[in-house]
Structures are given as C-alpha cells and as structure tokens.
Amino acid sequence: MTSRTEPFDALRGQLVEAATAFAGGAGAVPEILAGIVDDVDRALREELEIFPVCHHSPASGLAMVRRLREKQPKVIYLELCEDLQPLLTELRNCRLPVALQAFASELDDFPKDWGPLSVVAPITEASAEYQAISYALDTPGVELVLVDRSTDHVFQWEPQRSTEKTAEEDDLHGDAVGIEIGDLRPRFAELEQHLLHHGKVRHWSEWWDQYVEQPLAGADYATYRQVMVLIGSLFRRLAPADSRRVRVDEDRERYMWTRMREHLAASGVDKADCLYVCGAFHAASRVAEFGTADGVPDFEISPRTATKWLYGLIPSSHSAIEAQFGLASGSVSIAAATWAKAITRSRLTPFQLDGQRGTRKRAAKALPATAAQAEPVADRLSGFLASPPALDGLDEEELLGWCVDIVRLARRNGYLASTADAIAVFETSILLAGMRNRARPTPYDFQDAAVTCIEKDVVPGRRDVRRLCEILLGGDRVGQVGYDALPPLARDVYDRLAPIGLDLQKSTVQRALLDLAGRPELVPASHLLWMLRYLLPDGAVRPIMGSRRLGEKAIQESWDLAIGKHQRYVIELGYEGVTVEQVVEQRLRRSVWAQDATAAVALRAVEDSILFLGSRRFTDELGARAVELLAAERTVDDAPEVLRRIRRLLAHYRATEPTLPAWCEAFVTAGYAHYCTLLPTAFVDDETGVRQVAAMLGFLFSMEGLALSLGCDRAQLELAVRQSHPEAPAKVALLWAAHHQLGLLPLAELRTRCTELLANPLVVPSFPQYLSGFVQALEPVPKLAPFVVEVISNAFAKLPDPVLLPWLPSLITTLRDQAGELVPVLIREAGRTFPSTLQAVDAFVPPWSAQPQSQRRSAAPAAPAGPVGAFLAAHPATTDALADLLGCAPGWQEQATTETAPTAVLALLAEHPATAEALAPLLVPAG
Structure with missing residues (x-):
C-alpha cells in the first residue's frame, strides 16, 4: 500500500499538515485535501491513460496536440454521445464552429409535451476533442470510439426536464440540451464567488484564463494532467453530494467505463495504445466501476426507447456556445484568439481534417514512428503549487x-x-x-x-x-454546414433556389428580384420561397413585394433572403421529411389534429393547403376535419375568423370550380345549425363579445341562401332570434338589427326606438354602447349602413359633451380593434350622404331631418274631414282654381271619395286650422 502512494506522500503530508494547522485540528478540510491527492494518484495509476480536458480550452488543445504527436495512440475513447459517431466524418464539409445534433419529434416513452427533443454538441477548432477527432479520422489504423451515454439516455435520465423554452430567438442552438466535454466549473456557488472575489475578476471565464489557461499553456504534459485532475477533484468534492446532477455524472462515468471495458475485451487492443479523453471532472471519478482492472463491476445499461432519433450537423457560433453553457460574453472568441497566438508562438502544427472549410491550411507534419511507453508516475504538483507561475511580460x-x-x-x-x-x-x-x-x-x-x-x-x-x-479580438464566428453534409431536404432547397442566382450560403441578407412574367422558370422558386416563409422563422425569408392569397397571381416579387444565417432551421426541416412539400403537409395535418385545434385553425390549414400543395384529396381531408371541429365547439370565440375564412374559401371555389366541394356544403349546414343553437346563449353570455355575436349573425344571414338550398330550415333561425333576450345595450342594438333583417322590425320603428333612446335622460349615458352594437351590425346587415351613419350623426348632434367626449376614444379604439373592416363601409356611406364641397355645407339638409316633415304632410289629408271636405266637393271650380295656383294636378275629385285631397291644398288647410274652422259654420248650415 505504501508503494502505491509513494509519489504523492510528501504532497499529501504537506497539505494535511497545513490544513490541520489552519483549521485548528482534525476536520473536513484536511480530509478534502488528502482526498484530492488520492484522486490524482488514482487517475494517474490507471493503466488506460486518462486525458483530462476542459471544453474550449486552448491549454487543453495544446496539450492534446503535443500528447497525440508523442504517444500516437491507436484507440481514442472520447466522452461524447455514442450514437453521434457517424456524424464525425461530415465535419470535413463544414466551417467550424458547428454542432453535432440529435433530433426527435416522434417520441416514445417520453411525455409528449417534451417534444421535439434535441441534443447538440458544439465543436470548435481550439477544442481538444476536435484535435482528437482530426487525428483519429486522418491517421490510418486509428480507431475513434465514442463512449458517453446515448442521446436517448440523456432524456431517460432527465425526469424533471422543463418544457419551457428559454433560449433567445437568435441562439443557433435553440432550446436544445447541450453536451460538452469538460464542464469544469464549481458547482458550489459560494466557492465560485470566493474564487472570483479573491482573484479580483468579474466572472468565471476570466478566473480560468488567469489562473489555469496561462500557467498551463506552456506546461509539460505530466504537470498539465495532474493539475487538471486536481481541479476536477476539488470541484467534485465541494459539490453538493445529494444533487441530481452529481448522480447523473456518476452514472455517466459508470456508463463510459463499462463501454471501454467492453471494447477492450472485444478488440484485444493493448491498453498502452489507448487514450481516454474526458472532462477533468470525470477524470477524478470515485465510482466503483472506475478503471479497467479485472474484477471491476459493470454498469447495467438500460435499453433505449423506441424514439426515432435523427442526426445531423447544424451551424454554431461563439455566442451560441457562450449562451448555452453560461460562459461570459466574448470568452469563446478570446479563447480562439489565444489558441491562434499560442499555435504561432509554440510552432505546433495542430491536427485538421482534410478538406476542412474555413480554416487556415497548415502544412501537414509527419508523425514520427515511436513506440508508446508507460511513463512512471511522478509528483509534479508540489513544484507547480509551490512556485509562482512564469507569467509573460508585457507585449x-x-x-x-x-x-x-x-x-x-x-x-x-x-x-x-x-x-x-x-x-x-x-x-x-x-x-x-x-x-x-x-x-x-x-x-x-x-x-x-x-x-x-x-x-x-x-x-x-x-x-x-x-x-x-x-x-x-475575434468576433462572433458563425459556422456553416457544407452542402455535402446537409440532409436531402436542405440540398433540395438549395438546388431549387439555384435559378435565382444568389449565393445562399452567405450569412448576409440578400435581395432577390423575381420577374415571374418575363422568366417563367422562376415560378417554382417563388412557390418554394412562399412555403419556406410558412415553415421558417421570421427573417429567414421575407417578401418585400408580392403576396400569396387565394385568387391572386403575382407577376413580380421581391424577397430578402437570409437562408445562410438561418441554416440551422433549414437543416431541421430535413428531420421532418424528405421534401418541403412533405413537411408542409405534416405540419398542416398536425395542426388540425392537435388537442387545441379549432375550426378556425382547420380552415386556415385548408387555405394553406390550397396555396402551397394543390392536393384536392388532402384539402378535402382538412375540410372534413374542420366540419368535425366546428360541430364539437362549445364556444364562439373564433366566429369572426371562421366567417372571414369560409367566405374567402367559398368565393374561391365559386370562381374556380363548377360545384362546391362536399366538405364546404357540410360546413355551411353544420355551421347554420351550430350557430342557431348557440345564438340565444351567446346573446346573454357576458363572456361572449359583441363581435363574436355579430360574426354568428353574419354567418347565418350571409350563408342563409346556400344553407336553405342544402336543406336547412329558416324557422330555426327565426326561432333562435326570437328566443334571444340580451340586456347589454350593444347586444340589444345587434338584436334589433337582426329583427330588421328578418322583417320583424321596420326601419321606421327602428328609427323611432333610437329617437326615444336619445330622448331618455336615463339611457343617454349608455347610448354609445347601443351605437357600438349598430356598428357591429354592419357585419350581418350591411344594408343598415345609411341608418348607422344617421344614428352616429344624431349622437354627435344631441349627446351632451360629458357623455360624448369620454366616449370618442372608446369608439375609435373599438372601430380599430374590432371593426376595422367595417370602417370603410361607413366612410363610403358617409361620403354619399354628406356634401363633397365646402360651399354646399351651409345649405345641406340631412335626409333624415327632412323625412319627418314629409311624414307629417303625408298624414295631413285626413285632418280636414267632415263639412270642409263636403264643401270642397260641392264647389269644385273654386278649388280647381286654387289647386292650379298651388301647382297641383287636376283630378283631386276622384281622391275625395277616400277622404283625401290634393296634398298641397290639404297641407295648407292643415297648417291653418283656425281659419277653416271659422269658415265652415258660415258655409254649411248647422244641423
């Protein structure tokens, strides 16, 4: 046992002694420091050489280049999701940085609200893993094995994954789960704050650059290796032991060691010819499955789910990597600049894939043929920790x-x-x-x-x-996936847009001018651009001139294209289908069968299907689904949109086809019965707005003729209107308009009711709400436009200022938000009613002001009845002469039998009744 710990005995003793003196006795600090030395010793004594790295670290990249040229391993085990391995060869066709991606939209054994699932692993030129990948792929006889958990296991081990998308819109990685090698950062917040405070730095990236990157940039391999394991062990031992993240990390380590032992047993390769590249945090592992010695237990790896994973490469950028992994802004760009300077200073030749795009070509240096030899373990930590780092002087x-x-x-x-x-x-x-x-x-x-x-x-x-x-210092470098590495759909997009004549690989915004009349070969490209505008986020494809609507055909179009900048989204379309048309069909079908789908959504899908796909069978399928959704709805919130879209679709079919599709007829009949049933409830429901009720009536009145021809019963509509008893003023006005449309309320009576409302002081404050209802009534009863202009004019003339002035802003916002399409109707009607010149304003008499006077004159002939009428009939000569003077036509005698007389004469007598009454007793004897 003594021989095992001999290289680090002195260091262990010094640290324990210093910690004991500092803590005033035995405690946790001496135990932690001794444990750190044990972790370093354990990692270095493992027969399979462990290479600890930190992600996007220039020091790790430099050490990797040196070690690969010195050791020339035959097998490299890399901490990266094992199912991403087929993508590595495609890195030759890309400009770094890019990210390996696994994507799944069809989920199995995962909650449906998690989808789509996405995992990315970004690769930069300065990273140690890229150097290992380049060496392995371009060196004959070298095998690269990815040993980390699969992307399926990433989500199997994430039971509490949040479904909220927090990524910024311009983040090239979106809301994907990031996988990186060497997540070397304190997982104890107080420790990180302590290091930043005493290091006199603002953030972790700056601390790492000063205290790790610079000292290790020129260190020998043994020192680099021991220091990295030391840091990984320190952060590991100070992390919360019961956190879920620690448990996942330990399972990852068990997974990787099990996979490596399986490969060693199957291949028979010598451990001395292998190199295990992993994060420094995992190099200091203490799990029982650590190592390749005999008798080490294996980890039971659970099977993957039936989720279908798709793989590809997407563009990445320095800012995307910083945002996803919580690095300081600009830190990855600074690391790239540090890497380039260190390469030049050290005169090293980094490894680079043959055909790699976008990087400086360096002369390949032949690897010397050296035999791999096991190096004795020696203590380099003592000298490194005891002496200050050799800092560079001021440049x-x-x-x-x-x-x-x-x-x-x-x-x-x-x-x-x-x-x-x-x-x-x-x-x-x-x-x-x-x-x-x-x-x-x-x-x-x-x-x-x-x-x-x-x-x-x-x-x-x-x-x-x-x-x-x-x-x-380097900028935000954005990578790009080459044409050969794109999925079939993305390549098809580039091929079909080639006639436009633009370089779509550029990340800048480019203007495309399409003369569709002069160059008919551009019509397919235009059609594809409209589909891409439907599928891609805003900014990728933006029309400047031209539109795509039912019944329209553009002769010229202008587009702003930024497909190169949004290449990631084009690539992800390739995960959904082989062609853009297939993706559009899948998106439309998915939208109408979603749990929150409505009839309005289905009608929008029908319209998009006509515009983009032109498949009658698929359009009829979507239309049938729209009928089902309309019949199942219990609210009328989408009634305005339903009315607008079904009107547009009916107009399209009537103009292009001899008969309406069966689904259109079914939609009209179902909508007629549906809205008749819900109309009485909608009138009294406070949560149903006036606009929704107006749209329901608009559907019923405008589709009435078609619905009746298809077998609907008009009595159902009349009964629904008669059963409606609203209390809100706006809905009352809307109901009056419906009664007028059905012939139940003459216009004269409707005018009388409005006059009575204005004459009632208790109703005057709420009259603007009645007026709002009349404005909304123009949707179902457009012939009321002259009457609405009349009511608005009377309101402006008669409403008191305390009522009128506060109501005006509300009227404007209501017209703008809820009745924007009705305002032109009112303006046209007002233009026909009011004078068009300033000189005619003074003499203008509104037609509704003259009408009551004519009504009074038409009722006047019945006034002078009895002896006056008999007297006029007995002396026709005098009356004829008077009628002639007044300009009345002869023949009033025939009208006298109905107790009427020439209008002008009788109107004159009616206006002066006292004279007629005084004259009558003198001309007609009493009795």
Missing part, C-alpha cells in the same frame, strides 16, 4: 495594436474617440493588470480599460464598447 506591440484598433472601430460606430483615448486605454490596461496581480494585461483588462476610457456614459450606436472589443 507592448500587441497592446498598442489593440488600443489603436479599438479607437478606429469606436469612431466608425459613432464614438468621439481620439488618439488621447488610445493612450488612455493603453495606460489603464497596464494599471488594471497591476491591480489584479498580472504582469501582462489580458483581453479582459483591455476590455475594462476601453469601456472606462471610451464609452463614457452614452452609447451612440447599436454596439457598446464591450461588444466592439469582442469584435476586435
């Missing part, structure tokens, strides 16, 4: 270049920066580095200095100075 040329470039970039973005600011940034960077115990300013010091000296208190443009520093 004035590099810092000066940064300062000059940031001032130039700031001026381009609207800042009033000058040479004095560049000098201030230079001096402040050195000052901050000294305050933070650094001999050389880091990019983080430079960022803080630039913000302090340039930004002041105003950001004049879209980018602040911190973002400008990130752009200067």
Whole structure:
C-alpha cells in the first residue's frame, strides 16, 4: 500500500499538515485535501491513460496536440454521445464552429409535451476533442470510439426536464440540451464567488484564463494532467453530494467505463495504445466501476426507447456556445484568439481534417514512428503549487495594436474617440493588470480599460464598447454546414433556389428580384420561397413585394433572403421529411389534429393547403376535419375568423370550380345549425363579445341562401332570434338589427326606438354602447349602413359633451380593434350622404331631418274631414282654381271619395286650422 502512494506522500503530508494547522485540528478540510491527492494518484495509476480536458480550452488543445504527436495512440475513447459517431466524418464539409445534433419529434416513452427533443454538441477548432477527432479520422489504423451515454439516455435520465423554452430567438442552438466535454466549473456557488472575489475578476471565464489557461499553456504534459485532475477533484468534492446532477455524472462515468471495458475485451487492443479523453471532472471519478482492472463491476445499461432519433450537423457560433453553457460574453472568441497566438508562438502544427472549410491550411507534419511507453508516475504538483507561475511580460506591440484598433472601430460606430483615448486605454490596461496581480494585461483588462476610457456614459450606436472589443479580438464566428453534409431536404432547397442566382450560403441578407412574367422558370422558386416563409422563422425569408392569397397571381416579387444565417432551421426541416412539400403537409395535418385545434385553425390549414400543395384529396381531408371541429365547439370565440375564412374559401371555389366541394356544403349546414343553437346563449353570455355575436349573425344571414338550398330550415333561425333576450345595450342594438333583417322590425320603428333612446335622460349615458352594437351590425346587415351613419350623426348632434367626449376614444379604439373592416363601409356611406364641397355645407339638409316633415304632410289629408271636405266637393271650380295656383294636378275629385285631397291644398288647410274652422259654420248650415 505504501508503494502505491509513494509519489504523492510528501504532497499529501504537506497539505494535511497545513490544513490541520489552519483549521485548528482534525476536520473536513484536511480530509478534502488528502482526498484530492488520492484522486490524482488514482487517475494517474490507471493503466488506460486518462486525458483530462476542459471544453474550449486552448491549454487543453495544446496539450492534446503535443500528447497525440508523442504517444500516437491507436484507440481514442472520447466522452461524447455514442450514437453521434457517424456524424464525425461530415465535419470535413463544414466551417467550424458547428454542432453535432440529435433530433426527435416522434417520441416514445417520453411525455409528449417534451417534444421535439434535441441534443447538440458544439465543436470548435481550439477544442481538444476536435484535435482528437482530426487525428483519429486522418491517421490510418486509428480507431475513434465514442463512449458517453446515448442521446436517448440523456432524456431517460432527465425526469424533471422543463418544457419551457428559454433560449433567445437568435441562439443557433435553440432550446436544445447541450453536451460538452469538460464542464469544469464549481458547482458550489459560494466557492465560485470566493474564487472570483479573491482573484479580483468579474466572472468565471476570466478566473480560468488567469489562473489555469496561462500557467498551463506552456506546461509539460505530466504537470498539465495532474493539475487538471486536481481541479476536477476539488470541484467534485465541494459539490453538493445529494444533487441530481452529481448522480447523473456518476452514472455517466459508470456508463463510459463499462463501454471501454467492453471494447477492450472485444478488440484485444493493448491498453498502452489507448487514450481516454474526458472532462477533468470525470477524470477524478470515485465510482466503483472506475478503471479497467479485472474484477471491476459493470454498469447495467438500460435499453433505449423506441424514439426515432435523427442526426445531423447544424451551424454554431461563439455566442451560441457562450449562451448555452453560461460562459461570459466574448470568452469563446478570446479563447480562439489565444489558441491562434499560442499555435504561432509554440510552432505546433495542430491536427485538421482534410478538406476542412474555413480554416487556415497548415502544412501537414509527419508523425514520427515511436513506440508508446508507460511513463512512471511522478509528483509534479508540489513544484507547480509551490512556485509562482512564469507569467509573460508585457507585449507592448500587441497592446498598442489593440488600443489603436479599438479607437478606429469606436469612431466608425459613432464614438468621439481620439488618439488621447488610445493612450488612455493603453495606460489603464497596464494599471488594471497591476491591480489584479498580472504582469501582462489580458483581453479582459483591455476590455475594462476601453469601456472606462471610451464609452463614457452614452452609447451612440447599436454596439457598446464591450461588444466592439469582442469584435476586435475575434468576433462572433458563425459556422456553416457544407452542402455535402446537409440532409436531402436542405440540398433540395438549395438546388431549387439555384435559378435565382444568389449565393445562399452567405450569412448576409440578400435581395432577390423575381420577374415571374418575363422568366417563367422562376415560378417554382417563388412557390418554394412562399412555403419556406410558412415553415421558417421570421427573417429567414421575407417578401418585400408580392403576396400569396387565394385568387391572386403575382407577376413580380421581391424577397430578402437570409437562408445562410438561418441554416440551422433549414437543416431541421430535413428531420421532418424528405421534401418541403412533405413537411408542409405534416405540419398542416398536425395542426388540425392537435388537442387545441379549432375550426378556425382547420380552415386556415385548408387555405394553406390550397396555396402551397394543390392536393384536392388532402384539402378535402382538412375540410372534413374542420366540419368535425366546428360541430364539437362549445364556444364562439373564433366566429369572426371562421366567417372571414369560409367566405374567402367559398368565393374561391365559386370562381374556380363548377360545384362546391362536399366538405364546404357540410360546413355551411353544420355551421347554420351550430350557430342557431348557440345564438340565444351567446346573446346573454357576458363572456361572449359583441363581435363574436355579430360574426354568428353574419354567418347565418350571409350563408342563409346556400344553407336553405342544402336543406336547412329558416324557422330555426327565426326561432333562435326570437328566443334571444340580451340586456347589454350593444347586444340589444345587434338584436334589433337582426329583427330588421328578418322583417320583424321596420326601419321606421327602428328609427323611432333610437329617437326615444336619445330622448331618455336615463339611457343617454349608455347610448354609445347601443351605437357600438349598430356598428357591429354592419357585419350581418350591411344594408343598415345609411341608418348607422344617421344614428352616429344624431349622437354627435344631441349627446351632451360629458357623455360624448369620454366616449370618442372608446369608439375609435373599438372601430380599430374590432371593426376595422367595417370602417370603410361607413366612410363610403358617409361620403354619399354628406356634401363633397365646402360651399354646399351651409345649405345641406340631412335626409333624415327632412323625412319627418314629409311624414307629417303625408298624414295631413285626413285632418280636414267632415263639412270642409263636403264643401270642397260641392264647389269644385273654386278649388280647381286654387289647386292650379298651388301647382297641383287636376283630378283631386276622384281622391275625395277616400277622404283625401290634393296634398298641397290639404297641407295648407292643415297648417291653418283656425281659419277653416271659422269658415265652415258660415258655409254649411248647422244641423
């Protein structure tokens, strides 16, 4: 036992002694420090060499390059989901960074509300795993084995997965679960805060860069390996022991060691020729299944579910990696710049896949033929921990270049920066580095200095100075998946859009002009663009000129295309089908069969099916589903949309086909019976709005002729209207309009009721609500437009200001939100009613103002009855002469038998009854 711990006995003793003195006796601290040394010793003594890494760490990448060229392993075990292995060869066709993705939309043994499931594993050029992958794929005789749990097990071990999507819209990874090698970060919040406070840094990425990256960048392999396992053990031992994350990590370690032992037994490869690449956190594992020695128990791996997983590559970016894994903004870009500088300084030749796109081609260096030998375990930690790190001196040329470039970039973005600011940034960077115990300013010091000296208190443009520093130090590099690595659907999209003549791989927004009349070969591309606009998120495909509606055919179109920027979404369409048309059909079918599907949703799907697919069979299937959904609905919330869409569809079929489809006829008859049944309840239900009731009446009245021809009974509608007894003023006005449409309420009586409302002081405050109901009544009874204009005019003329003025904003917002399509009807009617010139305003008499006077004159002839009428009949000559003077036509004698007389004469007598009554006793004897 003594021989096993001999290399680290001295270090263990020093740490335990120091911890005991510091803690004042035995306790947890000495035990933890001793345990850390034991973890390092255990990892280094394992026969299968363990290479601990941290994800996207330049120091890990450099150490990997050195070790691979020195050891030349024949088998590399990599901590990555085992079912992602077929994707690795496709990295040759991509520009890094990209992410390996597993995607599933058809779930089995998982809750349906989890879907779709997605797992991504981002790859960057500076990462150690990419160096291992490149070495293994391009070196003959080397086998690469992925040993981590499958993507199916990722979700099997996530019983409490949240279904909320919290990713930002511009995050290239979306809401996918991220898998990375080397999640090396304290899982004890107080520990992380302690390290940041005493390290005089703002965030974890800066602490890691100062205290791990820089000291290990030039360290030998043995020192690097021991320090990484030490850090992993420290964070592991200080993590909450009962957390679910720790339990999942331990199961992952059991899984990986079991897979490696299985491969070693099956292949017979020598352990000395193998290399196990994993996160430093997992290198310090203490599970019983750790190691490859005989007698180590295996982990029972559960079978995968029947979930169908699809695999592919999607673009990634530095900002997407930072957002998904909680890294500081700009840290991945800074790591990439550090990697490039370290490669140049160390004169190492990193491994790079043949044909890799978007990276600088480096001359391949032949690997020397050396035999792999087991190295004796020696204590390198004592010297590393006891001596201060050898820090680089100030690189004035590099810092000066940064300062000059940031001032130039700031001026381009609207800042009033000058040479004095560049000098201030230079001096402040050195000052901050000294305050933070650094001999050389880091990019983080430079960022803080630039913000302090340039930004002041105003950001004049879209980018602040911190973002400008990130752009200067490398920017947010966005990867791209090459054509050969795309799924069939994505390749088909690029092929079908080729006639447009644009490079769709570019990440910029490009303008496409389509002359469909002059170049008919562009019509299929236009059709595809409209389908992509339906499938892809906003911004990927945006029409500038042109539209796609029923009955329309564009001759020219203009588009803004950003397919390269949204390549991830195009790739994920390939997981849903082989062609875009198939994906559209699946989306439409899924929408109408969803649990929350409504008749309005189904009608929208019918319309989209006509526009995009043109399949009569599929359209009829969606239409039949719309009939089922309408009959099953118990609310009328979607009645306005149902009415608008069914009207548009009926107009389309009447214009293009000789007869209506069977589903349209069934929808009309079902809707007629459905809305007649719900109408009385909707009138009295407070939760049902006036717009919904108006839409129901609009459906019943506008579809009445078709419904009656299909066998519906009009008595059902009349009965429903008669059974409606609303109390809300707006619905009362709507019911009056329905009565008028059915012939139950003449217009004269309707006008009388409105006059009575305005004359009643108790009703005047609520009259605007009646008026809102009349406006909504234009939907079912459009012929009421002149009457509504009359009512509005009378309201403006007679309502008192305390009632009228507060109501005006409500009227405007109501018309805009609920009756926007009815406003043009009112405006046209008002244009016909009111004078069109300013000179005619003074002499204008509204038609509804003159009408009561004519009604009084038409009723006047009955007034002068009895002796006056007999006198006029007995002396016709005098009356004829008077009628001629008044301009009345002869023949009034025939009308006298019905107790009537010429209108003008009798109207004159009716207006002066006193004279007629005084004259009558003199002309006609009494008795």
